Amino acid sequence: MITSALPSPADLRAEREAADASATAWALAARAGDTDAVDRFVRALHRDVLRYVSYLCADPQAVDDLAQDTFLRALGSLHRFEGRSSARAWLLSIARRAVIDGFRHASARPRRYDGADWQAAVERAQPQGVPGFDDGIALLDLVAALPAERREAFVLTQMLGLSYEEAAVIGGCPVGTVRSRVARARGELMELVG
Structure with missing residues (x-):
């Protein structure tokens, strides 16, 4: 009999819930002043914030800045986090507001490209041959x-x-x-x- 090497949906859900519980515990510990918990909290959710921001944001150049802004906002308001929702949900709602604020900022100050052939510059900047x-x-x-x-x-x-x-x-x-x-x-x- 051949069995699937892929985890079941229940296993994936349990794994995600355990990761969410850990991230929430680290957020609460960071709120109490544990600097190691701050590092663990950021590392646990950094990838999710980057992925979420990259899908909301139209500017790939701004993704890292918006993710950093998200964590700065979160760490600045960590004292208000009470753990009523998961730390991931709380952080992604902050990321959403950071992206919206980024859109507002960009629309108020549009950037211009000074080069003669901007399309060629964009095409040259794209990675090629990557699997x-x-x-x-x-x-x-x-x-x-x-x-x-x-x-x-x-x-x-x-x-x-x-x-x-x-x-x-x-x-x-x-x-x-x-x-x-x-x-x-x-x-x-x-x-x-x-």
């Missing part, structure tokens, strides 16, 4: 084609692994709305791929 790069670009293009609310719900639940309840808290909408958005996003992606 999986074209597939990643195709996935980004497909996800980017989704309406913003559906894209956000899809990324939070399907790519970052948050529960529908946590995504609802971050998105500021009911759980049923998140479920509907994810289902519609899946349908649209299937149509785009087909």
